[in-house]
Amino acid sequence: MDLGFLLVQSLSGLASASSLFVIASGLTLVFGVTRIVNFAHGSFYMLGAYVAVTLVPWLFEFDRSPLLFFTGVIASALVVGGLGVLMELLLLRRLYKVPELFQLLATFGVVLMVQDAVLWIWGPVEISGPRAPGLRHGVEILGQRFPAYELLLIGVGPAVLGLLWLLMHRTRFGILIRAATRDREMVGALGVNQALLFTGTLFLGAFLAGLGGALQIPRVAVSSQMDLSIITEAFVVTVIGGMGSVPGAFLAAVLIGQLNAFGVLIFPKITLVLVFLLMAAVLVVKPWGLLGRPETAAGRAALPEGILATPRFGAWEKAIAGLAIAAMLAVPVLGDGYAVKVATEILIFALAAFSLNFLVGNGGIVSFGHAAYFGLGAYAAGLLVTKAGLPMEPALLAAPVAGAAFAALFGFFVVRLTGIYLAMLTLAFAQIAYAVCFQWVEVTGGDNGVVGVWPSDWARSRAVFHYLVAACCILGIWALRHVVYAPFGATLRAARDSEARANAIGIDARTHRWLAFTLAGGAAGLAGGLYAFSKGSIDPTLLAIPLSVDFLAMILLGGIQTVMGAVAGAAAFHAIKDFFMPLTDHWRFFLGASIIALVLVFPRGLGGAYGALRGRA
């Protein structure tokens, strides 16, 4: 490796860092002011790219000049900024008072809707954009050729950083943004209309995302998968840099750019993992990121979001639970094969969702990567059967063990954090697990996964397997419910409501949270193992973000304030999804719209509605 090669490698890392920073700066600004973690930021990036591949070729009809290229790029970013304003006015404005988790979920609903809208408008085929005129050549650097456009990108990052600095320090709008990032309630009490400030911030954030996307068109083909891949990277940048800190985002973007550029040379197999390892390492040492500050308590909800009362089952509840179990057991007798498949899946998801609400509702540990433990359980069971030739029974025992073991490992770091940083770290660990399953092709089969994960002969029939699943899941839910009612559950709620006070009365809050995380991981692992056998295969979607989001949607639909809501939520969510998916090609759009409607109309979920009905809320 000579010096020129290293330099060029480093420069290409800087070019990526520059693009990443432009996008992440918008995300971190929006988070700083609105405290909303905007999943749809990736959608704005994607829309910026799509608008640009439409607009720039149209402008080239007039004149193929660099001026028109950059006019097109800026115009695309402005269009996306307008869409950001639209999102703020129509959706976010209604969300500022709802709990963080609902906000995240609602913005994920927007992600789903935009994905379908993009497929509908631009079609499923990747679109290659035009090259930038005047910047198509390579530049000679120490004997290596380096694309001129990449050199330009290297300049864009610092230029945006400089312009943002001027905006933030030299204009009233910027000063208000910085003040609101610290204490938005006080800014309001001084006479500043927050609504306008938020709308302005969303415009700026979406503009930056759109700019980042539009600048990519000469480099990458535009596709409808751009949104989720960039949003995780942008999350990582903002978290490493410190959420709300623009200079922090720049520092983090440069770090990640260099790590990727050189990591690919040294560890080509685990590039995806490296970035998340860096994030985990930074958060363990600096829990608020490199340049972040601890969350101020000001303006946050005074009441904990989660299970408050733990009523015992009365006559009604016993009857409902009995009926539900009887209905599940009757499905193989009364229903057809498809009904049995759906019922089996509902049972499995009910256990997974219940284990997640055990963390979220009872423990205040908002895991954004619960699918990781579900998926790792599935992979453990699936690989033991297909690669080690073990029968189903020991493989099914291994699934919860694997889920619990990884939950114990990841949870050791996770429970050191709280709030949104905790959620982001769970997401990071889930992405590490996903990346390993995706990239370690020899063992895991990569993207295709592994097929042939079949139950033992005695459980081969759908009906018998259904009863096996029912036994495992109902027992699992019953056992976890027992833990919620036990002193351990009450201790977790105490640690959730005030870690300091719990510690002060002699509770080791962190250890309790760690044990809870491990237990929930084990239950999710069992659910995952059962799922692998019900499908007969494993693949990386079992640990991917969309499944984690599905689990969250289930518990929110069910109501995180109630103990049993998660079970009802899993059943309702899976039924809705199963109903929409075959009905239309645009199921994502309807799922996203349903999630948003759910958050806006039904903020306490089915369980909350039931509790109100029974006069217990």
Place this chain on the structure above:
Amino acid sequence: MADPVLEVSGITAGYGPAEVLFGVDLTLERGAVAALMGRNGAGKSTTLKAIMGLLPVRGGRIRFAGAEIANWAPYRIARAGLGYVPEDRRIFTDLTVAENLEVGRRAARGGRPPWTPERLYEIFPNLAEMRGRSAAAMSGGEQQMLTIARTLMGNPDAVLLDEPSEGLAPVIVELMAEAVLRMKAEGIAVLLSEQSLDFAAAVADRAYVIERGSIRFAGSMEALEADEAIRTTYLTV
């Protein structure tokens, strides 16, 4: 009782399921200083927050400068001319002193000359020396001056001042008393919450005593000073 700028009648408010205020009544005359006295947890800060719109008002009425402002958004209340100086100061520590003042700036409502950073630096010379510095580097007393100056930048007709003397050195407390009297001299009405009778007696014309969320005494400051029974029942710690 000629010309009230702020009239609070029977407001109730609280945090979640906990009720804190059970029908608070008080009146602030235009250009006057009133002190809301009471022990820790009596409901002083909660009353001011409820008036400012920072806490939902569950019942009762608040009239300010001719408008019913109960449950308005805080920014509308501030724009109507009511300033708020919080107990915990809530300085924007990422901003410089001058930038903190800029956040508070609003157009004058006519009549009095508008507040400018220069005029405020005259009253609080310490701030002038630190104008370009980060507010995070300030002492508690300097932060208290900044938070008052920041509110005055909004050119308010009346100011809610939450525990202005709390936790400050005696020399700074004196400065605070001077600042309150200066506001009064400028024609700004002040409603301050206070535990120290000495401080309140030095600045206020009228006194209210609050205990467990209701007003137990309303009268002139002199009357409160004369009423030994009220003082020992509700104020002495």
